[in-house]
Amino acid sequence: MKRLFEIPATPLVPVRGETAGYPVHRIFGVGRNYAEHAAEMGYEVDRETPFYFTKPASAIVPTGSEIPYPPGTSNFHYEMELVVAIGAPAFRVSVEDAAKAIYGYAAGLDMTRRDLQLAERAKQRPWSLGKAFEKSAPIAEITKAADFPEVGSQRISLKVGDEIRQDAHLSDLVWSVPELISHLSRFYHLVPGDLIFTGTPAGVGPVSPGDRITGAIDGLQPVTITIGAAE
Numbered sequence: 354m355k356r357l358f359e360i361p362a363t364p365l366v367p368v369r370g371e372t373a374g375y376p377v378h379r380i381f382g383v384g385r386n387y388a389e390h391a392a393e394m395g396y397e398v399d400r401e402t403p404f405y406f407t408k409p410a411s412a413i414v415p416t417g418s419e420i421p422y423p424p425g426t427s428n429f430h431y432e433m434e435l436v437v438a439i440g441a442p443a444f445r446v447s448v449e450d451a452a453k454a455i456y457g458y459a460a461g462l463d464m465t466r467r468d469l470q471l472a473e474r475a476k477q478r479p480w481s482l483g484k485a486f487e488k489s490a491p492i493a494e495i496t497k498a499a500d501f502p503e504v505g506s507q508r509i510s511l512k513v514g515d516e517i518r519q520d521a522h523l524s525d526l527v528w529s530v531p532e533l534i535s536h537l538s539r540f541y542h543l544v545p546g547d548l549i550f551t552g553t554p555a556g557v558g559p560v561s562p563g564d565r566i567t568g569a570i571d572g573l574q575p576v577t578i579t580i581g582a583a584e
């Protein structure tokens with residue numbers, strides 16, 4: 354069947370050492386995956402089960418971009434996160450086998466319209482307006498898993514201008530990367546092109562037009578954005 358019209362192309366994320374890009378299929382986000390962040394949001398960590406939200410692929414924007422202050426919010430927040438890129442199909446995989454599905458890792462930002470998310474949360478509604486919107490997932494280049502040490506002692510941090518606002522270690526993750534992949538694969542057929550934003554440490558906060566945000570994880574290219582004028 355012919356296409357009635359064209360839609361935006363699948364975004365590509367650069368990969369260190371490759372000329373070809375990693376095409377993005379889906380984006381999963383993990384909620385409350387660092388204990389201190391769960392506490393600052395008014396919750397204790399739930400060790401029974403992780404939970405998720407999704408963003409459209411159109412949320413992807415490359416590091417170095419200026420992203421507009423989005424519509425509908427007056428409390429636009431950064432969340433610095435480790436992103437896992439899936440590189441092999443995974444369905445009902447064990448925690449032990451989950452690592453085989455990992456293509457690589459990247460530094461990413463789960464930009465959030467916090468006022469809308471909290472209003473949705475208060476009314477027990479989905480977080481779509483708060484989380485799933487255009488340019489809400491800035492991401493740096495992917496480093497292949499073989500070129501990245503075991504996830505653990507790496508520092509994860511975020512600066513607004515020169516001020517450090519988030520500072521933790523990947524060992525603080527409540528649900529490990531293999532645990533997340535194994536759990537998600539009980540509900541989805543994970544495929545290459547799927548990204549998992551693994552949650553943010555404590556210290557989330559608002560941004561304003563003109564702010565420069567830099568998120569870093571040891572061993573990965575940092576993710577940097579500038580906040581543009583309100584749309």
Ligand code: MN
Nearest residue numbers: 432463552553
């Ligand atoms: Mn997040």
